[in-house]
Amino acid sequence: MVISDNNLASITRQASRPKRWDDPLDPAMSDATLDMLMATEPFASMDERAFPAGTPLRGILRADTAVREYSRGEIVLRKDDYGTSAFLVLEGEVDVILRPEIDPQLLGRAPSVKKGFFARLAQLWNNNPEPEGWSKKSPRASDNPSGSISNGNGSVYLQDYPQIISKAQTAALKKGQMFGEISALSRMPRTATVVASTEKTRLLEFSWEGLRDIMRYDSALKKQIDKIYRENSLKIFLMHHPLFSHLDESSYVQLCEEAQLESFGEYNWSGAYLRLLKDNDPATSANEPLIVREGEYSNGIYMLRAGFCRVSQKFGNGERTLNYIGAGSVFGYEEMVNHWRNPQQEMQSLYSLRSLGYSHLIFIPTAALEKFANRKLSEADFPSSPVPKSMSKPAAARSPDDENALSASLMEFMAEHRFFNGTKSMVVDMDRCTRCDDCVRACASTHDGNPRFLRHGPMIDNLMIANACMHCVDPVCMIGCPTGAIHRTSFGGEVVINPATCIGCGTCAANCPYESIRMVEVRSSKGEFLVDEEFQPILKATKCDLCVEQKSGPACQNACPHDALSRTDLTQVTSLTQWLKRK
Amino acid sequence: MAKKEIELTRRRFGSVLLTTLSIAGLLAAYVIYSPMYPRHAYLSGWALFAVMLFLTFFNLRKRVPFLRIGSASFWLQLHLYVGAFSGALFFVHIGWSWPAGIFHQLLACCFAVVFLTGVFGLWISRSFPRMLTDSGYETPFERIPYARSNLRQQAEALVLAGVDGHTSPVIAEFYAKNLGMFFTRPCNRWAHLRQSRAPQTAHAFQFDEVRRYARTGELEMLDQLNDLVGRKHMLDYQYSLQSALRLWLFAHIPLSYSLLIFSVLHIIIVYAFSGSAT
Numbered sequence: 130m131v132i133s134d135n136n137l138a139s140i141t142r143q144a145s146r147p148k149r150w151d152d153p154l155d156p157a158m159s160d161a162t163l164d165m166l167m168a169t170e171p172f173a174s175m176d177e178r179a180f181p182a183g184t185p186l187r188g189i190l191r192a193d194t195a196v197r198e199y200s201r202g203e204i205v206l207r208k209d210d211y212g213t214s215a216f217l218v219l220e221g222e223v224d225v226i227l228r229p230e231i232d233p234q235l236l237g238r239a240p241s242v243k244k245g246f247f248a249r250l251a252q253l254w255n256n257n258p259e260p261e262g263w264s265k266k267s268p269r270a271s272d273n274p275s276g277s278i279s280n281g282n283g284s285v286y287l288q289d290y291p292q293i294i295s296k297a298q299t300a301a302l303k304k305g306q307m308f309g310e311i312s313a314l315s316r317m318p319r320t321a322t323v324v325a326s327t328e329k330t331r332l333l334e335f336s337w338e339g340l341r342d343i344m345r346y347d348s349a350l351k352k353q354i355d356k357i358y359r360e361n362s363l364k365i366f367l368m369h370h371p372l373f374s375h376l377d378e379s380s381y382v383q384l385c386e387e388a389q390l391e392s393f394g395e396y397n398w399s400g401a402y403l404r405l406l407k408d409n410d411p412a413t414s415a416n417e418p419l420i421v422r423e424g425e426y427s428n429g430i431y432m433l434r435a436g437f438c439r440v441s442q443k444f445g446n447g448e449r450t451l452n453y454i455g456a457g458s459v460f461g462y463e464e465m466v467n468h469w470r471n472p473q474q475e476m477q478s479l480y481s482l483r484s485l486g487y488s489h490l491i492f493i494p495t496a497a498l499e500k501f502a503n504r505k506l507s508e509a510d511f512p513s514s515p516v517p518k519s520m521s522k523p524a525a526a527r528s529p530d531d532e533n534a535l536s537a538s539l540m541e542f543m544a545e546h547r548f549f550n551g552t553k554s555m556v557v558d559m560d561r562c563t564r565c566d567d568c569v570r571a572c573a574s575t576h577d578g579n580p581r582f583l584r585h586g587p588m589i590d591n592l593m594i595a596n597a598c599m600h601c602v603d604p605v606c607m608i609g610c611p612t613g614a615i616h617r618t619s620f621g622g623e624v625v626i627n628p629a630t631c632i633g634c635g636t637c638a639a640n641c642p643y644e645s646i647r648m649v650e651v652r653s654s655k656g657e658f659l660v661d662e663e664f665q666p667i668l669k670a671t672k673c674d675l676c677v678e679q680k681s682g683p684a685c686q687n688a689c690p691h692d693a694l695s696r697t698d699l700t701q702v703t704s705l706t707q708w709l710k711r712k
Numbered sequence: 713m714a715k716k717e718i719e720l721t722r723r724r725f726g727s728v729l730l731t732t733l734s735i736a737g738l739l740a741a742y743v744i745y746s747p748m749y750p751r752h753a754y755l756s757g758w759a760l761f762a763v764m765l766f767l768t769f770f771n772l773r774k775r776v777p778f779l780r781i782g783s784a785s786f787w788l789q790l791h792l793y794v795g796a797f798s799g800a801l802f803f804v805h806i807g808w809s810w811p812a813g814i815f816h817q818l819l820a821c822c823f824a825v826v827f828l829t830g831v832f833g834l835w836i837s838r839s840f841p842r843m844l845t846d847s848g849y850e851t852p853f854e855r856i857p858y859a860r861s862n863l864r865q866q867a868e869a870l871v872l873a874g875v876d877g878h879t880s881p882v883i884a885e886f887y888a889k890n891l892g893m894f895f896t897r898p899c900n901r902w903a904h905l906r907q908s909r910a911p912q913t914a915h916a917f918q919f920d921e922v923r924r925y926a927r928t929g930e931l932e933m934l935d936q937l938n939d940l941v942g943r944k945h946m947l948d949y950q951y952s953l954q955s956a957l958r959l960w961l962f963a964h965i966p967l968s969y970s971l972l973i974f975s976v977l978h979i980i981i982v983y984a985f986s987g988s989a990t
Contacts, residue, residue: 249778559845563837563957564853567784571777585852591845676778684777690788691837 142653146661152630154336155195166190166333169219170305171350180346193339197332199223199325202290205332206309206323213337213607213616215310216323221330224299225308226322227365231293244678256578287324294326300361301326310354311362313337317435317456320365338610359385363491366434371510372459372502380501387497391490393418394436398486399605399642402547417483420490421460427476429494430461436488436603439544440515441481448481450540451516453549455602455700459512465495466511469504480516485547486642487603542589543699547642551599553623553675553696555582555685556708560591561693571688572673579649581673582685592709594699597685598645598673600624602700606637606646615670618677625674633668646672731793735800742804756805757982761975763798767791768968792834799827819978822971829964836960840953843907849946853954856898859947864895867940874933882925883933890918891937895944904952911948915941 166172167187180186196219199205205216205223208230216223244252287293302308302323312319314337325332335343344351363385367373373384394417420431423443437455441448454460460482468476476495493502543549564584572580582597604624607615614631617624626637626646638646648668651659659667675696676683683696692711698704746752770791774784802823811820844850851859871887893899900911919938926934 244778246779250776252778253776559850560842563841564844564954565957566853567774570774574775575778583852585850585855588850591842593850679778681778681780687783688774688777690774690784691841692785693841 140657141660141664142657143662144659144667146632146665146667151632153192154334154339158191158195162196163187163191166194166196171347171353174349175343175347184342184346186343186346189339189342193336193342195334197334199330199332200286201325201328201330202286203325203330204285204287204322205325206319206321208319208322213313215307215313215335215337215340217307217333217335218302218304219331219333220304221325221327222304223302223308223330223332224294224324224326225302225361226294226324227298227300227368229297231287231297231322244680249679249681252575256574290324294324307354307357308361310335310340311358313340314354320362358390363388363390366432366491370432371506372512375503376501384493384497384501387494389492389494391420391431391492392488393420393484393490394487398436399640402486402642417485419481419483420488421478421480421482423478423481425478427461427464427478427495429492430459430465430498431482432491432493433458433460434489434491437485437547437549438488438490439483439485441483442479443481449537450544451480452540452702453485453544454515455549458515460515462512463514465498482515485544485549486605539589539592540702542587543705546587546594548594548599548699550601550603551594551643551697551699552602553683554599554699555595555597555673556695556697556699556705557584557593557595558591558693558695558709559588559593561691562593562689563691563693565690567688567690568685568694571684575676575679575684576671576674579671581647581671582645595694596644598624598641598675599643599699600673600675606641608640610634610637621675621677623675623677624672625677626670626672628669631669633670635668635670637670641672646670727789727793731796734797738797738800738804746807753805753807754982756801757979760798760801760805761979763794763801764968764972764975767795767798768972771965771968795827795830802827815974815981816978819971819974822967822974826964826967826971829960829967833960833964836956840957844950844953847946847949849943849950851947851950853951853958856947856951856954860895860898860944863940863944863947867891867895867937870933870936870940874930882922883930883937886918886922887937890915891941894941898951899948900945901948901952901955904949905956912942912945915945 167190172186172190175186177186180189197216199221208226308323309319311317313335344354364381367381367384367388368376373381376384417439420438421427423441433454433456435456437453438458438460439450440452440454440460441450443449460480461478464476464479467474548554566584569580569582569584572582582595584595586593586595588594600623604615604617606624607617614627614629615624615637616627633648633651635648638648647670649671650666651669653659661667673683681687686694686696695708697708742752749755770787773781773787777784806820811817867887871884875881875884903911915938919934919941923931923934
């Protein structure tokens with residue numbers, strides 16, 4: 130069929146293409162505020178010429194920052210929240226609550242917004258007749274938690290602030306100090322709660338992409354953030370670890386100095402992984418950065434802070450994967466304890482450790498461990514072994530009833546495809562799946578008439594991991610989003626896309642190693658494809674949002690009549706084994 | 713045995729036991745009370761109509777996945793056990809004798825077909841998925857035409873590459889006569905449903921036959937073509953079983969709605985022509 134200009138005009142409508150900075154974090158940011166910021170450190174010392182013409186410092190500050198004002202006792206950040214913002218203290222002080230942990234109720238945790246019965250029922254007739262109709266209903270994602278709490282003036286206060294703060298160990302942050310940057314940049318949950326401790330505390334909120342851009346062109350800020358990491362995040366992390374929780378302040382300072390920060394693999398690891406797949410090169414251990422080699426002298430322990438590592442052991446001519454470990458795991462402790470118990474025993478690494486994609490580790494040398502680690506730790510408090518007992522046995526010796534036992538081939542499959550990253554992966558038991566596609570239809574009926582996943586994907590035996598967003602522990606899709614449209618929800622941590630701020634650049638879809646994000650053509654409510662001035666279609670990124678708005682949970686799982694589909698946490702081997710064992 | 717597995721086995725055993733006891737109770741009640749209450753057919757009729765309405769709701773439930781009214785798997789379990797009970801209730805209602813009159817016979821036939829297609833659907837839903845998985849090849853149903861067309865293009869390109877005026881016409885003729893249509897449409901549907909290997913064996917014989925007349929240089933091409941034929945058989949196998957898994961619903965669901973309509977007519981007729989019923 131030949132499409133004439135007339136035909137094209139009848140099925141399309143011109144619209145302006147969304148651009149970076151179309152939707153600033155603070156639309157009310159005035160020139161006076163901007164001038165004030167430019168005169169404030171660290172921006173005052175920054176060399177504006179180092180910034181490219183397309184991304185000037187003023188432009189970044191105008192679009193990606195907002196000045197927020199807080200009263201005494203008002204919560205700025207809550208521990209365990211996912212957030213994409215960092216903060217700079219402009220005036221006043223804030224308290225970082227180190228310990229004890231605050232009761233979540235006191236932090237004003239509120240249930241996420243779910244559709245009520247009538248709103249859900251109305252989907253039967255309210256859904257756009259055309260798939261992916263243009264919608265600009267969602268507000269821009271921000272770390273300002275006021276939106277989630279329904280009190281009078283929209284602010285969230287810590288109840289009994291003076292009493293709580295008097296009993297808590299806190300760290301005060303003053304004018305010019307920054308916080309929340311590590312969490313924003315590393316895509317990790319907040320490690321502590323931060324509360325304003327003075328009246329009229331003024332903070333500058335940065336979106337993570339703004340902070341990233343400034344760090345790219347200003348090396349001083351980058352160095353400062355590294356320093357802050359050592360002084361704050363590393364210290365908090367070590368304080369909460371059973372091995373070091375008994376130490377005093379001065380010991381923590383020494384330990385932080387002796388700890389070494391190491392990163393392996395590419396920060397945006399999906400690119401390298403996708404290249405391997407494209408070249409048809411199996412993503413096996415040989416292609417992964419080696420951290421520790423089996424049999425070599427073990428001169429300390431590695432504490433995994435972010436990312437994933439593969440634990441393997443020599444087997445025949447290759448290496449057999451025994452486990453994959455994520456943030457919070459400790460490698461090398463077994464060898465250390467064996468040596469403490471029997472000093473004659475050589476400290477040789479029992480396993481090899483390789484970085485799967487990007488990993489960030491803290492290395493504590495043996496000398497520091499000898500000095501600071503709690504040797505009286507009971508076995509129950511030991512860091513868990515990087516290899517479950519069932520997997521450390523030879524395959525033939527494993528009991529079929531062993532809860533944790535995964536077949537060696539399944540373990541390799543999980544590691545090679547990097548599936549251990551998924552907290553809500555869509556696993557399908559193909560021995561039960563009748564290929565009826567009820568799951569696909571259910572997804573479509575809850576998402577603008579367009580299913581957000583493909584019931585297709587890599588298979589091993591009867592197990593299929595479908596192309597659906599896995600809501601990763603390390604969501605690489607969030608790297609590079611120019612507007613921050615892709616973000617984690619504050620409560621469940623699901624990775625969702627805000628259609629109002631998505632400009633359809635496709636960065637997230639290109640980054641996703643699992644092909645779970647699709648770029649779709651946007652239509653008007655009348656079904657016309659929206660096109661720009663050059664008649665190029667306007668796209669938006671779509672993916673599974675785990676039905677965050679639905680009280681019934683993921684529609685796909687609920688719609689499967691044969692219990693063949695499950696949203697499973699693949700970061701835990703046990704979740705998958707238990708699901709596979711059901712009849 | 714894992715704890716979850718035991719729970720599931722227990723639940724299934726409990727459901728089967730409950731259904732069996734319900735059917736036994738129904739039959740006992742029929743044997744004991746039917747001589748005393750000659751108009752029991754009205755009661756069993758209304759009960760059967762209510763059960764049929766409930767069974768039909770399963771299909772409607774699938775259309776509202778966003779409502780919190782239990783998972784589809786829970787509804788399917790109810791559908792199966794209540795469906796089994798409805799069979800017994802049907803026989804109680806008709807008094808263990810085949811009804812007289814065309815309309816009533818049509819109604820009874822309709823119920824029987826819905827019931828039997830349900831049993832057939834349950835059987836293939838439990839057995840075909842494993843067969844599909846064991847075949848070692850998986851493709852979504854919607855992509856099968858694309859995969860078939862892709863295979864045909866590869867096969868045609870292979871055969872056309874050999875037609876250069878120098879090689880023998882044997883392979884091209886063999887393709888045109890035996891494989892042209894095979895690559896164009898789904899084939900051997902019934903054979904695949906019966907898990908028969910006859911079509912593959914027939915093609916193997918045909919390839920052996922052609923090999924005798926092919927030149928040495930053409931043997932490699934024949935091997936490649938044979939490989940494509942093998943893949944087409946796998947695709948046809950997927951098509952046959954996946955289409956069966958979908959098509960049985962095209963009999964079961966429309967007939968269920970027809971049954972409901974016939975049942976309403978039946979109720980109207982019964983009350984219209986038996987004044988003493990009220």
